[in-house]
């Protein structure tokens with residue numbers, strides 16, 4: 001589904017990603033771990049096509065297409081979803097209105113008919129309940145005055161509505177209490193399917209207890225330093241990242 | 250939108266069926282302004298002598314006044330002698346003959362606004378005989394309103410039919426000495442609307458007019474007067490559209506509102522006059538004086554959404570004369586391209602326990618300049634007066650500007666005056682979030698801007714709110730990137 005080869009990317013002329021390789025197949029869940037500032041969010045931003053993140057070398061192939069040739073919204077409509085590490089507020093735009101516009105954009109790209117207002121409401125309500133969000137919260141402005149946990153759950157709500165092919169979760173687990181973590185993990189597990197792939201950026205083993213990944217990668221100094229199975233995460237939890245660098249040296 | 254245009258339709262066709270214009274010679278007065286111009290207008294309208302004398306006094310006074318320079322707008326000096334001050338409905342044969350002769354860009358905009366085809370033709374200035382310039386249109390609602398005792402008619406007709414009301418109230422809120430443009434208007438005002446709602450009557454429908462500027466080089470000098478008698482209630486909608494012209498056109502209207510004891514007047518405007526092209530050519534110069542007086546326990550509320558005009562100079566105001574009077578001002582002003590807007594409000598607290606609320610939302614895109622200028626005056630007798638002002642600016646891109654000039658004069662220590670101001674940019678991260686969720690950038694911007702304006706849109710009558718949202722969307726096209 002996704003093939004990243006020798007990816008180099010700069011932010012404000014500073015090289016952040018330096019020859020990153022990663023291959024992800026449909027049906028797989030990959031965890032990406034790594035020290036702060038190692039480039040995890042940068043990778044997510046490059047995948048989503050954010051302005052200001054310049055790819056200087058390498059390629060990204062998504063479902064057989066050149067992902068880098070697509071605009072941000074084209075990638076989104078083609079099924080690339082990013083759950084933000086820091087979701088922003090859009091004051092005055094109701095969550096409902098936002099979700100509906102977004103779902104319409106994605107569905108019409110897929111050639112699916114628009115949902116009626118009633119069908120959409122039903123779906124949005126049911127999905128919020130699944131995430132233990134009060135349906136009242138659909139009426140509030142996008143992320144406006146939401147708590148940290150609500151913002152993260154709102155990202156998962158969007159993900160579940162849009163049913164992406166490739167979901168990238170950037171530290172969605174950070175700042176969640178254990179109950180919320182369970183809810184979010186259930187949401188991610190619900191998306192898991194043979195046609196979809198998920199990338200979870202996380203600092204904590206905790207999440208991986210609930211959503212067991214197929215692969216774990218360590219991103220450090222702009223490339224994948226080590227890949228392994230779920231046991232790699234346990235090892236990192238016990239020993240930190242230092243030993244990997246020493247190993248690599 | 251459709252409801253308003255439906256009304257417009259009815260008005261236009263109603264007038265046509267009535268053959269209302271046939272007795273007026275179709276003509277435009279040659280450019281120029283002197284006492285004869287004033288006499289000509291007055292004579293054309295068969296006005297009584299007192300009104301002619303009033304116009305002449307205004308004209309003589311205006312000649313001693315100077316053009317205001319203090320606003321944060323820039324434009325070449327206006328040559329008042331090059332303007333035509335009277336234009337009656339045109340005969341077919343003037344202007345574009347068919348839609349094929351009209352700028353396709355303009356037609357595309359009308360199409361997006363959902364304006365029906367024949368209406369687009371009218372708006373674009375195609376010479377259909379239902380298009381009016383300076384003469385108001387008789388509405389088909391007249392009878393129904395008549396049953397409730399509500400008077401709603403062209404002010405020229407009111408001069409003939411209800412001279413006692415006009416003599417009493419014309420110029421009572423905005424005297425001709427008030428400012429340069431009000432002086433000019435008083436001398437040469439062409440037509441406009443008059444509303445009178447009798448004691449205790451709730452006007453059975455929203456009153457609505459569409460002002461349109463169609464002829465070349467004709468300044469527009471509407472005069473609107475609304476009197477709500479004790480305990481009455483009225484909501485008035487003003488919608489404006491001007492076709493595209495190369496030359497700048499002057500518009501200097503005066504609106505006077507009188508809310509007697511316990512009355513309520515809600516005045517809503519959606520204004521999308523031609524703003525000029527991207528380089529600032531053409532467009533309307535909009536210099537308007539709008540003011541209301543609220544007597545005891547009365548309420549006046551101004552709501553406006555402005556996306557048009559090359560230059561807007563406009564400060565709808567309320568004099569809170571009586572005790573417990575309430576004044577409100579809700580405004581969205583969007584400027585893009587080379588547009589300049591200097592708008593705001595004045596709340597003059599005279600009575601005790603008077604309250605005013607100001608919510609101003611300014612949006613600037615491209616190279617536009619948007620200034621908010623607000624005055625809150627608390628008089629010595631205005632015990633416990635309260636004002637809350639909220640003034641938010643939103644910038645799209647980094648070549649535009651927003652300026653806030655709040656003036657507060659308080660002569661009474663028991664008053665409470667609060668002012669909040671924010672300036673934000675349509676953030677890259679907000680745009681990115683929307684696009685990451687599949688929205689195209691233009692849709693994303695219009696959504697963000699609509700969200701920013703929600704507080705004001707909420708105050709508009711339903712169909713106007715929808716129209717306002719659409720207008721913003723159309724106006725913002727090409728503003729991104």
Ligand SMILES: Nc1ncnc2c1ncn2[C@@H]1O[C@H](COP(=O)(O)OP(=O)(O)O)[C@@H](O)[C@H]1O
Nearest residue numbers: 011012016034035036037038039040041042043
């Ligand atoms: N917008 C930016 N401008 C300048 N530097 C940035 C920007 N975004 C990220 N960086 C830098 O890029 C590096 C990687 O950041 P990031 O990808 O956020 O790391 P991680 O998510 O792994 O903690 C850091 O050194 C960070 O300071």
Ligand SMILES: [Mg+2]
Nearest residue numbers: 040041085171
């Ligand atoms: Mg990060």
